[in-house]
Amino acid sequence: MSYSSKGRKVRRRRKSINVRNLIILIAGAVVTIVLFILLITGIVRLISKGIGALTGDGKEKNSSQISSTVSDTDSSSAESSQPALVYSNIQMTQADENQGELILINSTHGYQSEVEDLQIFWGNKNKSYSLLVAEMYAKPEVVTGMNEMMAAFQTQSGISSVMVSSAYRNVDDQQKMYDNDLAKNGTDTSETVAKAGYSEHHSGYALDLSYNSAAGTAYLDGTGSYSWLIENCYKYGFIIRYPEGKTAVTGMAYEPWHFRYIGKVHAEALTKGNYCLEEYIDMLRLHGQDNPYNFVSETGADYLIYYVPSGGTTTEIPIPQGKEYTVSGTNEGGFVVTVTMGSGSSYASDTKVSTAGTASSSN
Ligand SMILES: [Zn+2]
Known part of the structure; x- marks a missing residue:
């Protein structure tokens, strides 16, 4: 009885010694692992700084720009995935x-160039739309964009009766339009026709689109089937230059018929950001x-x-x-x-x- 109890005591003591040794061993291992991790991290940082200094040579602006936008911990991976x-x-x-x-053209930014590379629609357009008169001109990229957009619109809606009612205009044409608009409305200024020299139509980048209605030729109003053009024109490089709700900025009433070409990248960025051109610039x-x-x-x-x-x-x-x-x-x-x-x-x-x-x- 006593022996066995003594023996038990001895065994207990041995057991407690074993547990203590085990704890010391584990603690030692943990400390070793932590030291090892710290050592490796330090080496990696030193190496990545060395690489950064090497690739930064001769392109200071960009390497500093990139390193300032990423945190210390992943600088090496960011630099390798996006070289300066x-x-x-x-x-x-x-x-x-x-x-x-x-180019921004509005009542305070007149058109200051001469268009040199106008292209005539006739002979260069497809059959998905028509022209009000035979002699209509625009920038070549505008004609191309219009062909793409109207082919897609016809495929989607079955409609091919959209008509370009105005494209490039010279200053004399614009002056006549402006005078007619003032006479018609009995006003001193116009919110629908720009002053001569201040119209986007001078640049060859703007088009007015109409359609044949029961009452004759009418400007697109952006409703019904034609709303597709408002919603999708950015894919072809066009924007609605005078959108709804932006009259205070553009100085022009909503014109769902006036399409301005600014190229596909910017037309998409402007549209997704809900900017008008003034705000986008x-x-x-x-x-x-x-x-x-x-x-x-x-x-x-x-x-x-x-x-x-x-x-x-x-x-x-x-x-x-x-x-x-x-x-x-x-x-x-x-x-x-x-x-x-x-x-x-x-x-x-x-x-x-x-x-x-x-x-x-x-x-
Ligand atoms: Zn227009």
């Missing part, structure tokens, strides 16, 4: 500021090359969009090397650069690729 861009400058002239798909002005506006299209393509203010007689425009890009003047003192970053089916048919050859100098 190398920028070179191209030069644009003062005249270039007033040309391009994004205002927004882009906040995004310089250091802080570009990143727009991902529903096509999956990824774009960097940034604003470069005018530099006077010539403006140096930074362009990332090897990327497809477009540059448009804004007609309000700057340029908008659109860079295709890749993936998806990009809207890149009219873009240029920056190479060392076309770029004048590296900054």
